Amino acid sequence: MTCNKIGTLELTFLFVNLICNKFFLFAPEYFRATAGSGTGIMICLMFLLMFAVWSFYKRRNITKTSFGKMGSIFLIAVFIFSVALTLRQYTETVKVISLTQASLYFIEGIFIIAMITGAYSGIKGICKAHIFYAPLIFAVMLILIVSASGKLDFYMLTPVFGNGIQSIATNALFLLSTFLEFTLFFTLKPFSKDEKSFIRAGNLTLLISFAVIMIITLCYIASFSENASVEKYPPVFQIIRLINSGAYFQRFDSLFLIAFSLSAYLYLGAMLFLIWHLFKNAFEIEGKNAVLMPFAFIIISTSFINALSDVITASIKHVDVFLWAIPVLMPLLLIKKGNKIQ
Amino acid sequence: MxxxxxxxxxxxxxxxxxxxxxxxxxxxxxxxxxxxxxxxxxxxxxxxxxxxxxxxxxxxxxxxxxxxxxxxxxxxxxxxxxxxxxxxxxxxxxxxxxxxxxxxxxxxxxxxxxxxxxxxxxxxxxxxxxxxxxxxxxxxxxxxxxxDVKFWVRRGVEPPVSEAVIYGPHEGFNENFKTNTALIRKIVRNENMICETVNVGNVSKTPCALIYMKNITDENTVNEIRHRLNNIDSDYIFQLGELEQYIEDSNYSLVPQFLTTERPDKAASELIEGKIVLILQGSPFALIAPVTAGEFITTVEDDYIRFPFANLIKVIRIIGIIMSFLLSGLYVATVNFHHEMIPTSLLFAIEASRNAVPLSAFGEILLMEIAFDIIREASIRVPSSIGSTLGIIGGLIIGQAAVEAKLVSPIAIIIVAAVGIGSFATPNYGFNMALRFSRYIYLILGATAGFFGITLGLVISAYILSHIKSLGVPLLSGTGSKSEDNFTGMFFKAPVWKREIRHKYLHAKQERTQAKISRKWVEPK
Known part of the structure; x- marks a missing residue:
């Protein structure tokens, strides 16, 4: 009576959350550090590059086995490492902004519950959860950021070329690693209703992500000068802390926590499912969720490594230098030679 | 021989x-x-x-x-x-x-x-x-x-108890199977309305009417429910509540998968929509399937009043429903973990009121919730003549006396009262029970991890809800892309002359309910 196909909006919100999620963490700060006040130009350039990549791939016939076993294992390893790092970042962020008395294990345990439940609920459950909460998350975040607009100093966005054209151009390419998760978009093509819906979802994903990333990053740059934001709080949280109003509600930091944790839960569940999906397709496993738990354990174990904070810092500095190649080049492995949809 | x-x-x-x-x-x-x-x-x-x-x-x-x-x-x-x-x-x-x-x-x-x-x-x-x-x-x-000389002792047709309306008929189902089918047929008045009788229960052989529209309802859905009814191997089934548990898709779900109504006009309108209605001898209700989540927050009166008011009332009802399962958890989370939200003067006032209370915020809300549920349960069981007395006693004990005795703070009373009022705004009893249950879960989550815990509950609820089906139709049908079904149609009402298309999840044989221009008189002559 019902089909397992995913609609355009479901697919769009799923990937908008996967891409923009890191901007609720420390990505805006990192962007500013690379391009200074020229971040806006850099984001535009990044999106032009990404659109070019997407336009190149979007009409290609992508089959579930095109990655090849080796390609899939490489991608799975990258994603597992990436999700483990993100999980650790989430945990530390929640500890800093809200549950200061709770242990890291307790906080991470809650994230793990959400991650495993999400992955077990399958693509339909993940998409339905995204269609409910993703618009809410972005609406809350944007409303809060706009509410703080009175505190923003837009002069901080000048000079528009920031650290220089060369820096902007180089970093725009390197920071394509922001779209790492977008690589997985291609693996969901079989779930899409039709080719048209798939392409529309891809276009919408990139457009909405562009808008969200641009607003968040520029508002952050306009809020704090580089030297002022030394606290270990996520940039969006710092912006929201500027708001102070109301007779019944004074500050809205906790609303950030709601939106942030919703986004994180959805991200973790979706990523674990997609990693498992990638593995299942590569090795043509027919069974249902038997191999899901091992992946969950690998991610959890990795994220529990004590020195991971240093790894996070190191990875931001060094790993992104080559990670950009994944969204740009990896889909090449997906394409069957000479197979282009007319 | x-x-x-x-x-x-x-x-x-x-x-x-x-x-x-x-x-x-x-x-x-x-x-x-x-x-x-x-x-x-x-x-x-x-x-x-x-x-x-x-x-x-x-x-x-x-x-x-x-x-x-x-x-x-x-x-x-x-x-x-x-x-x-x-x-x-x-x-x-x-x-x-x-x-x-x-x-x-x-x-x-x-x-x-x-x-x-x-x-x-x-x-x-x-x-x-x-x-x-x-x-x-x-x-x-x-x-x-x-x-056939049956003469079953029965009640007359009386106004519905749990689905009273201001606009609309005041007839409700009673325990008599034939009266109930006749009440529906009186409204539908169409030869395409099929009323099959299936006896359920190996020994009880309780007659169950499977009612649908031959020219509208999807045959696969009818076959599916007929198959389920014919394959119940149980000796006794007396009530629709029991039958519902035998034929539902997800047995461990909190949320009901059938809509219950005691209104013949509601059953008739759902039949015309392309759904299936079940009536069982001895039950003053009808079961309706397949349904989606939006229908649990809809009353039949929403169709009878003009659409702006219907939508306004629906928004208020949704707020009430959200309050009914989230408010107590949010309060405990705010008091325990997120003080910074509340202005300092208000926070001092709340803390001052809680100063002499021996229980934690979680303890006093939990105590009050349980007390409220006990009073609600008791007021259903006691004779109606002393029901109001019980309400007054409960109100006094819970309200004034408990505050004066410093057992609970006034703010806790306000929170529990708001939650109670919100839960009364839920039109469906089965759905209300699900919300009552989940309220305790959110309360525990809020007390354990604040908003961080509550959001975990919300996400897991969405995952669970996405897997619940009513006769094979996902409960969250219509919440996806516009191509799948109409999101606004699920939660909000269009004007009656704009409700042209039946819900896609019903796979109805006739897609349209009326012509594209149903008000012919507006066309120029």
Whole structure:
């Protein structure tokens, strides 16, 4: 009576959350550090590059086995490492902004519950959860950021070329690693209703992500000068802390926590499912969720490594230098030679 | 004696009485099926007396008489039959008949009653008698004549208790199966409305009406529910609540997968939409399926009032519903983990009010929630005459006395009262129960990890809800892309003249409910 196909909006919100999620963490700060006040130009350039990549791939016939076993294992390893790092970042962020008395294990345990439940609920459950909460998350975040607009100093966005054209151009390419998760978009093509819906979802994903990333990053740059934001709080949280109003509600930091944790839960569940999906397709496993738990354990174990904070810092500095190649080049492995949809 | 009767006779001779009359199990039923009516009246009488344990069973009446010169008897259950009808239309003509006649002549020309049939198997005869029919056995006939003379004691048609409306009819279902089907048919008035009767329960054989529109409802859905009803292997099913649990998709779900209504107009409008309605003898409700989540927050009155008001009320209802399961958890989370939200002066006021209270915020809210649920439960059970007294006592104890005794803070009273009011805004009782249950879960999550825990509950709820189905239709149908179904149609009402298309998840045979331009008079002449 019902089909397992995913609609355009479901697919769009799923990937908008996967891409923009890191901007609720420390990505805006990192962007500013690379391009200074020229971040806006850099984001535009990044999106032009990404659109070019997407336009190149979007009409290609992508089959579930095109990655090849080796390609899939490489991608799975990258994603597992990436999700483990993100999980650790989430945990530390929640500890800093809200549950200061709770242990890291307790906080991470809650994230793990959400991650495993999400992955077990399958693509339909993940998409339905995204269609409910993703618009809410972005609406809350944007409303809060706009509410703080009175505190923003837009002069901080000048000079528009920031650290220089060369820096902007180089970093725009390197920071394509922001779209790492977008690589997985291609693996969901079989779930899409039709080719048209798939392409529309891809276009919408990139457009909405562009808008969200641009607003968040520029508002952050306009809020704090580089030297002022030394606290270990996520940039969006710092912006929201500027708001102070109301007779019944004074500050809205906790609303950030709601939106942030919703986004994180959805991200973790979706990523674990997609990693498992990638593995299942590569090795043509027919069974249902038997191999899901091992992946969950690998991610959890990795994220529990004590020195991971240093790894996070190191990875931001060094790993992104080559990670950009994944969204740009990896889909090449997906394409069957000479197979282009007319 | 024909050959079948001889074989039956021999079979009965070699069967022990214990085997012959065991009726409590499914096997017993198949044993009874094999017994057919004898041509010998004495044998039939003996069999009937054995089955009904007569004369031990005092309300089973066996009236012996002579008709057309043959020994005969009628068997029926006292107070389940219309005695006047039985006497004047069935027994009187038969007793007065002197000349010989065949069973065909008797049913076609003699018995002046509108519903007469013949049966040869004892299982069906027993079922009919148990349902309030009268069975006539005449010596020499290998058939039994069944006359429908049911007269079940029942309530009249009264206003619905849990679905009262201001605009709209004030008729509600009652416990009588036939009255309920008639109430629906009175509204639908269309020959395409099919009312199939399926008996559920191996022993109880409770009649269940499967009602649908032949020209609208998806055949696969009808076949599916018919298949489920025909494949319940249980001895007794008396109420729709029990039946619902036998035929639902997700047995461990908190959220109901069938819509219950006690309003015939609601059932009729859902039928026209392309859904299926189930009515069970003895239940003053109807079950409706397939349904989606949005329908649990819809009342029939939303269709009767103008759409802006319907939508406004619906938004208010949604706020009430969200309050009913989230507010207490949010309060505990705010007090325990997120003080910074509350302005300092207000926070001091809250803390001052809680200063002398020995319990934590979680403890006092939990205590109050449990107390509120006890009062609610008690007020349902007590006689209506003292229900209001109980309310006053409960209100006083919970409200004034508890605050004055410093057991709870005034803010906790306000929170629990708001939650209670919110829960009364939920139109569906089954859905309300689900919200009541989840309220405790959110309370614990809020006390454990603040908003961080509550959001975990929200995400997991969405995952769970996405897997619940009502007759194969996901409960969250219509919440996806516009191409799948209309999101606004699920939660909000369009003007009545704009409701042109049936929901796609119903796979209705007729997609349109009305013409694109239904108000022809607005077209220029």
């Amino acid at each position: 024909n050959m079948d009767n001889i074989l039956n006779f021999l079979k009965n001779v070699f069967t022990t009485n214990e085997e012959k009359f065991s009726i409590t199990s499914a096997e017993g039923m198949s044993e009874k099926t094999s017994i057919k009516v004898f041509t010998d009246m004495e044998e039939n009488l003996k069999t009937i007396k054995n089955y009904f344990s007569s004369p031990l069973n005092s309300d089973i009446k066996i009236r012996e008489f002579m008709t057309c010169g043959r020994k005969s008897f009628a068997v029926f259950i006292e107070n389940l039959v219309n005695s006047e009808l039985l006497n004047t239309h069935i027994l009187a003509p038969l007793i007065l008949l002197k000349k010989d006649a065949g069973s065909e002549d008797i049913t076609k020309t003699l018995i002046v009653h509108n519903q007469v049939s013949t049966q040869t198997e004892f299982e069906k005869i027993l079922l009919s008698v148990n349902m309030g029919d009268c069975a006539l056995f005449i010596d020499g006939f290998d058939k039994c004549i069944i006359c």
